Amino acid sequence: MKIWKLILLIAVGLLFPLIGKEGYLTHLAITILIFSILASSLNILMGYTGLVSIAHGAFFGIGAYTSGILVLRHGLPFLAALPIAAAFTGLIALGIGVPSFRTRGVYYIIVTIAFQLIASEIFDSWYAMTGGGLGLRGIPRPGEIAIPGIGLLSFKSKFGYYYLVFTFTLLIHLGIRRIIHSPLGVSLMAIRDNETKALMSGLNPLSYKTFIFVLASALAGLAGSLYAHFLEFAHPDLFSFFVSVDLFLMVMLGGAGTFFGPPFGVFILEMIREFLHEFVALRLFLYGLLLILIIIFLPDGLLKPLSQLGHRLRSKIFSAKEGSGDFTGN
Amino acid sequence: MTLLEIKNLSKSFGGLMALRDLSLGIEEKTIFGLIGPNGSGKTVTFDCVTGFHRPDRGRVFFQGREITGLRPNQIALQGIGRSFQITGVFHNLSVQQNVIFSAQDKRVLRNFQSSFQASRGRPPQAMEEKIEQLLDFTGLKELKGEVASKLPHGVQKILEFGSLMLMHPEPILYMLDEPFSGLTQNELVRYLSLIRELRSRGKTFLLVEHNMRAIMDVCDWIVVLDYGEKIAEGPPREIQTNQKVIEAYLGTPA
Amino acid sequence: MIQVVVNGLVNGAILALMAISLTIIYSILRVPHFGLGGIFVWGAFGGFFAVTLLKVNFFIAMLLAAASMAVLGVLIEKAAFKRLRAATEDAMFVSAIGVLIALENAALLLWGEQTRSIPVPQLDFVFLLPGGVRLPAMRVLIFMVVGLAILGLYFFVKKTRMGKAMRAVAQARVAARLLGVPIDRVASFTFAMGSAMAGIAGALVGASFTFSFEMGSLSVLKAFVVVVLGGLGSVAGAIAGGFMLGVIDSFTLTYVTSQYKHLVSFSLLILILVLRPSGIFGQKLGRPQ
Numbered sequence: 001m002k003i004w005k006l007i008l009l010i011a012v013g014l015l016f017p018l019i020g021k022e023g024y025l026t027h028l029a030i031t032i033l034i035f036s037i038l039a040s041s042l043n044i045l046m047g048y049t050g051l052v053s054i055a056h057g058a059f060f061g062i063g064a065y066t067s068g069i070l071v072l073r074h075g076l077p078f079l080a081a082l083p084i085a086a087a088f089t090g091l092i093a094l095g096i097g098v099p100s101f102r103t104r105g106v107y108y109i110i111v112t113i114a115f116q117l118i119a120s121e122i123f124d125s126w127y128a129m130t131g132g133g134l135g136l137r138g139i140p141r142p143g144e145i146a147i148p149g150i151g152l153l154s155f156k157s158k159f160g161y162y163y164l165v166f167t168f169t170l171l172i173h174l175g176i177r178r179i180i181h182s183p184l185g186v187s188l189m190a191i192r193d194n195e196t197k198a199l200m201s202g203l204n205p206l207s208y209k210t211f212i213f214v215l216a217s218a219l220a221g222l223a224g225s226l227y228a229h230f231l232e233f234a235h236p237d238l239f240s241f242f243v244s245v246d247l248f249l250m251v252m253l254g255g256a257g258t259f260f261g262p263p264f265g266v267f268i269l270e271m272i273r274e275f276l277h278e279f280v281a282l283r284l285f286l287y288g289l290l291l292i293l294i295i296i297f298l299p300d301g302l303l304k305p306l307s308q309l310g311h312r313l314r315s316k317i318f319s320a321k322e323g324s325g326d327f328t329g330n
Numbered sequence: 331m332t333l334l335e336i337k338n339l340s341k342s343f344g345g346l347m348a349l350r351d352l353s354l355g356i357e358e359k360t361i362f363g364l365i366g367p368n369g370s371g372k373t374v375t376f377d378c379v380t381g382f383h384r385p386d387r388g389r390v391f392f393q394g395r396e397i398t399g400l401r402p403n404q405i406a407l408q409g410i411g412r413s414f415q416i417t418g419v420f421h422n423l424s425v426q427q428n429v430i431f432s433a434q435d436k437r438v439l440r441n442f443q444s445s446f447q448a449s450r451g452r453p454p455q456a457m458e459e460k461i462e463q464l465l466d467f468t469g470l471k472e473l474k475g476e477v478a479s480k481l482p483h484g485v486q487k488i489l490e491f492g493s494l495m496l497m498h499p500e501p502i503l504y505m506l507d508e509p510f511s512g513l514t515q516n517e518l519v520r521y522l523s524l525i526r527e528l529r530s531r532g533k534t535f536l537l538v539e540h541n542m543r544a545i546m547d548v549c550d551w552i553v554v555l556d557y558g559e560k561i562a563e564g565p566p567r568e569i570q571t572n573q574k575v576i577e578a579y580l581g582t583p584a
Numbered sequence: 585m586i587q588v589v590v591n592g593l594v595n596g597a598i599l600a601l602m603a604i605s606l607t608i609i610y611s612i613l614r615v616p617h618f619g620l621g622g623i624f625v626w627g628a629f630g631g632f633f634a635v636t637l638l639k640v641n642f643f644i645a646m647l648l649a650a651a652s653m654a655v656l657g658v659l660i661e662k663a664a665f666k667r668l669r670a671a672t673e674d675a676m677f678v679s680a681i682g683v684l685i686a687l688e689n690a691a692l693l694l695w696g697e698q699t700r701s702i703p704v705p706q707l708d709f710v711f712l713l714p715g716g717v718r719l720p721a722m723r724v725l726i727f728m729v730v731g732l733a734i735l736g737l738y739f740f741v742k743k744t745r746m747g748k749a750m751r752a753v754a755q756a757r758v759a760a761r762l763l764g765v766p767i768d769r770v771a772s773f774t775f776a777m778g779s780a781m782a783g784i785a786g787a788l789v790g791a792s793f794t795f796s797f798e799m800g801s802l803s804v805l806k807a808f809v810v811v812v813l814g815g816l817g818s819v820a821g822a823i824a825g826g827f828m829l830g831v832i833d834s835f836t837l838t839y840v841t842s843q844y845k846h847l848v849s850f851s852l853l854i855l856i857l858v859l860r861p862s863g864i865f866g867q868k869l870g871r872p873q
Contacts, residue, residue: 052674099858106616106673110812111857114850117805121847175446182445183434190420190431197418197490200380201497202406203436211438241801245681252678257422281692288686292664295671295678 010170017162026158030230032263032270033162033169034223039250039262040176041219046248047256048185049212050192054244055096055112056220058119061239063089063221064228065123065130068139071229078142078155082225089221090214097213101206116241123236135235139228165226172219177259188212189257242284249287252294255301264303331393333358333503333534334379339388341371341378341558348374349558352388356503361525361535363545363566366555367579372538373415375555376507380412381405392503403436411494411501415508417486421479425470425489426461428478432493433457460496468492468524484517491524504528505536510544522548546570554578587717588838589831594723594792596830597730601785602807603814603822604737605778611817612754612774614673615665618680620782621804622687623660625797627653627783628790629695632702642704642791646729649787650780657779658772666771684801691797702791722792729788733781734823746773754817802846809853 020026042056067085070076076084100111123130130136141161144154154160179185190198191205199205228234246269254265269287276283298305334356341349349371356362364372377383379390381402389398392408400408420428430453435441453461465471468488478486487509494501504525510518518541525535525548539545545552546566554562554569556578562569569575602624609617627649634645664679707721741747746769752760753770761767789795789803810829814821829849836848 052677096854100854103857106677106816107812107857109674109677110808111854113805114809114853118847118850118854121844121850125844178445179442182441183430184438184441184445186423186427186431186434187436187438187441189423189427193420193422194418196382196402196414197420198431199402200406200412200414200418201432201436201493202403204403204438207438211442242685245685248678281689285686285689285693288682288684288689291682291685292679295675295682296664296667299675 013166013170014163017159020158020162022158026162028270028274030158030162030165032266033165034227034230035247035250035266035270036263037169037172037223037226038220038247039254039266040173040259041216041223042247043251043256043258043262044176044179044188045212045216046251047258047261048180048192049188049209050195051209051213052109052248053112053213053216054109054241054248055116055119056217056247057239057241057244058116059089059093059217059220060224060227060243061119061123061234061236062092063224064234064239065136065224066221067225068136068228068234069129072136072139078140078229082222085225086218086222089224090218093214093217094210097210097217098206101209101213113241116244120236120240123239130234130236133236135233136228137233139232139234141229141232161230165230168222168226172222173263180259192257245291246287249291249294252299253290253302255303258301258303261301261303265301268302331358332356333393334536335391336375336379337389337391339375339378339390340386341374341383342386347558349378349385352555352558352560354553354560354563356534356536357551358502358534359529359532360550361529361537361548363549363552364536364538364555365540365542365545365552365569366561369557370555370578371558372555373507374558376412376505376538379405380410380505406497407499409499409502410505411497411503412505413487413490413494413507413509415511417483418490419478419486419493422477424475424477425465425481426474428489429461429464429470429493429496433461433496433498435498464492464496467495467527469520484513487513488517488521488524491521495528501533503534503536507538508540509537510539510541518544586713586715588834590717590719592831592834593827594726594830595833596827597726598785598789598803598826599807599810599830600823600826601730601733601781602803603810603826604734604819605781605785606804606807606811607814607817607819607822608737608750609774609778610811612750613665613669613771615676616673616680616808616816617683617775617778618677618804618808619660619664619683619687620778620807621800621802622684622691623653623657623779623782623800624786624789624803625688625691625795625800626656627786628702628795628799629691629786630783631787631790632700632795635702635704641706642702642787645702646784646787649783653783653786654776654780657775657782660779661771661775665775666768669767669771684804688797688800695797697797699794699796700790701794702787704791707791720792726788726792729784733784737777737781737819740777746770750774806846806849809849812853813856 016029017026020029038056038060042053045051045053063085066088067081070081070084071078096115100108103111124132126132142155142164144152144156144160153163155164187198187203187208190203191208195205224239250265250269251262252265253268254263255261272286273283276286294301332355336352336354339349339352340347352371352375364375366372374383378385381400381404384399389396391397392410395408397405397408420431423431434453465474468491470485470489470492473481473485478489481489491506491509494504509521513521522544529535537545537549549566552563552566552569553560554572554575561574561578562572564572602620605620606617609615630649630652631642631645634640634648635642640648660683664683665676668676668679704722707725709721711719711721711724713719741750749760749765749770750773752765753767757767786795789799806829810825811822813829814825833845833849837845840848
């Protein structure tokens with residue numbers, strides 16, 4: 001991808017809060033960024049390695065609750081709680097992942113669903129730890145840091161928190177991009193395309209699957225920590241089976257196995273959510289229809305056909321300029 | 331030296347006995363053929379040798395070392411390259427990516443580490459040259475960027491074969507399962523010449539095939555299976571006139 | 585204690601019915617039809633409206649529920665699954681989840697979120713069995729209906745031509761098609777039967793307990809646990825697994841904890857799948873190619 005596009009994106013990202021300030025737009029942007037981390041991490045699992053998981057919401061939640069509890073009840077600073085939460089989530093993923101890879105295909109998806117439901121039930125029922133159906137309230141925002149040359153950046157404000165999340169999102173996506181274009185990326189895609197052949201080429205699928213599952217889940221846990229401290233609240237409904245399906249839809253809608261697809265999918269679905277904010281049932285109904293339509297007609301996602309359309313339009317415009325004559329037919 | 335030694339291999343699935351007490355030995359630098367009617371146990375033999383099935387009884391030795399029961403990736407690292415009846419390529423990857431994958435290191439942590447190095451894990455100069463050489467050798471150079479699933483069937487088969495050559499470590503024994511199925515005459519001639527070229531470089535081949543002309547043409551030695559048992563073995567000329575073999579394929583005259 | 589077992593068997597019967605629907609659709613068409621959860625909900629609503637609006641008795645209401653769900657099921661097959669016949673199971677699974685979500689939320693949109701119950705005054709009495717066991721008449725009906733459904737299914741599959749066609753497609757689809765078996769019709773019939781059964785299950789639950797738009801997901805997931813326990817594709821396994829899980833759940837609820845009720849069944853599911861990746865009776869998936 002051309003470097004100027006990257007710079008443009010980063011610039012837009014950096015300047016955005018100057019428009020949004022403390023308003024709802026910034027709130028929305030933060031949500032989109034956090035969900036992009038979730039979608040992209042799910043994508044390396046689903047789109048690049050071929051491991052369809054409906055448990056990502058659960059790991060999102062584990063990270064959120066862990067971080068919230070560490071700061072709220074044990075007084076850890078945010079910058080310590082975040083990595084611990086991510087690492088702990090990765091550890092749980094290790095425990096559930098390794099045995100689950102003995103299963104294949106639909107059975108594997110079912111195992112992830114079962115795990116998601118177990119996690120949801122624990123979030124809901126372990127009142128002492130998670131606050132159960134009431135949720136975990138009062139999770140504090142991190143404080144402030146001093147940036148040389150700019151001054152004090154407070155994360156207590158939306159403005160400041162935006163930059164925190166933006167930094168993480170950027171770094172994580174750069175890292176994911178590196179992985180995709182590396183031998184690791186090729187190996188994961190090989191496992192996705194033909195695991196038997198990968199096996200016969202000397203690769204051990206179990207070690208790769210374990211590695212990527214732990215990595216993706218740890219990233220989800222990290223996103224959870226960011227989310228919990230943003231909302232200052234955690235609740236089982238935020239990390240449920242339906243959230244996992246949401247994430248799945250985001251990846252599919254944008255295009256599994258592409259780099260920009262999932263964040264695009266996040267954007268589209270968040271826009272739909274905003275539009276239909278009051279009409280939850282209608283929105284979910286549309287999600288259901290969307291799932292069916294996408295998988296039948298656009299299994300590669302929305303981004304690819306849209307960008308191809310964009311290319312075609314662009315070339316039409318350019319050829320019209322160079323073309324013979326003008327519009328009057330001379 | 332006997333490169334691959336199969337001793338008393340037996341395997342059954344459910345009640346069905348797929349292999350009965352099969353023993354055979356493959357000398358190095360030979361092209362060895364394994365033939366027999368459908369269901370005679372050829373692919374099962376391959377699967378048992380390359381670790382996809384655990385034999386019920388019997389043992390397999392490669393270069394004098396026992397490899398019975400090892401997993402396929404471990405066997406690959408011993409120096410055995412194996413192709414599949416259903417063409418084994420990575421469909422969504424390009425020809426070049428297919429080949430690079432074969433050549434690169436397979437250890438996950440090593441790969442992760444190299445992603446973040448300055449080189450971004452790009453293959454070292456020496457390997458890049460080997461890859462170019464391979465693409466030349468197999469005639470795939472122009473198709474470097476093509477996605478594997480879009481290639482014609484015969485080209486996919488050649489790609490599969492080519493990627494085996496670049497495996498790391500390089501295979502000493504090539505086990506090819508129906509490599510010629512679906513090939514055009516030209517493609518077949520090309521493939522055979524590649525095999526002969528590699529043999530002259532000291533490689534050994536074990537082929538399962540149904541294309542009798544090709545097998546009789548290229549093999550030094552042939553083993554015939556029927557119902558999981560070895561019913562004949564010898565040079566092609568002898569096999570062609572062997573009564574038991576003819577009966578196995580055509581049935582006894584009424 | 586017997587009460588616990590009896591309660592468990594009642595729930596198990598419903599689970600078994602759902603599980604059978606899931607498993608026949610899977611074994612014949614390779615579709616993991618989570619959408620049946622939505623049909624389950626709509627069946628309950630169908631029964632409800634039949635009784636309250638059309639003023640028919642419950643038995644007719646059940647038949648209406650079955651018939652209407654059969655039609656809906658066929659429509660869903662054509663809309664959401666027909667074009668995916670050659671696709672991977674993952675793709676069909678996605679579509680099925682889409683159907684589930686769409687149906688549940690459509691019900692929410694159309695009929696609201698309140699929990700209702702189907703009134704069946706004719707069966708408003710309770711059998712008092714020895715040992716102090718209470719068996720509401722409605723629950724006896726559940727046993728009877730489920731039993732009839734199983735028998736009906738058995739005779740249909742074993743004796744009729746369509747049944748034979750269904751079995752043929754289950755065993756070897758390509759061969760069946762080459763031999764002239766009408767796959768489209770088999771698919772329609774399979775979905776019709778599975779949906780009818782799920783619809784009846786919904787009506788039964790709606791009458792014996794309560795129902796709402798959101799009961800579908802959990803029911804179908806539980807049914808999936810059963811199907812996996814018994815093995816995807818095995819009707820016997822679905823029946824056995826259904827009753828087993830119903831009793832296990834009942835015991836867990838009563839003696840262990842009322843909070844983590846699903847934890848046990850889902851943990852059991854994971855354990856079984858990991859130890860025996862094809863379930864207890866199930867078909868083995870081929871080597872990944």
